[in-house]
Amino acid sequence: MPEYKLSYLPIRYLAEPARLIFHYAQEEFEDERLSFDEWEPIKQSSPFNTLPLLTINGHQQIGQSMTIFRYLAKQFGLDGGTDFEDAHINCVAEYFREMMEKARPFVRFWNRGIVEETVVSNGSFFRKGF
Known part of the structure; x- marks a missing residue:
């Protein structure tokens, strides 16, 4: 193991x-x-x-x-069982990656102005994923 x-x-x-x-x-x-x-x-x-x-x-x-x-x-057997399932998993994974890139200002530094700007300019992107 x-x-x-x-x-x-x-x-x-x-x-x-x-x-x-x-x-x-x-x-x-x-x-x-x-x-x-x-x-x-x-x-x-x-x-x-x-x-x-x-x-x-x-x-x-x-x-x-x-x-x-x-x-x-x-x-650990958590990948897809078919090519379509693999593609769907990769789609969700790529969406997560994009979401994390847009959320980077929240993590790197807590600057209220930058956080507010990020939320306003990317709000629809974040909402769509949830």
Whole structure:
């Protein structure tokens, strides 16, 4: 059985769906939450110098959140059973990615003006997904 370690900053944002997949599949994993100071020295050795990072069996690494989500879904039998189901899952995943991009100002810095501007300019986009 593989050993998984999910590394991210001490926030939910881009790693939370992976955590939810692990819990839903009832799979154990190490939830490594790195401070910015801890992340800086290991940044150069990670794929694309970004987080989240999934490490499998201590040496195989996968970067990029959507790739991690799709990998875990496939490993735990949560991918589609048909090409159409796969396409529908990918559609929802891409919508989630777009939603997270638009929500970035909420996460990166709490600036009331930027948050209000983001909500006003993207309100219909957020409402459509729910």
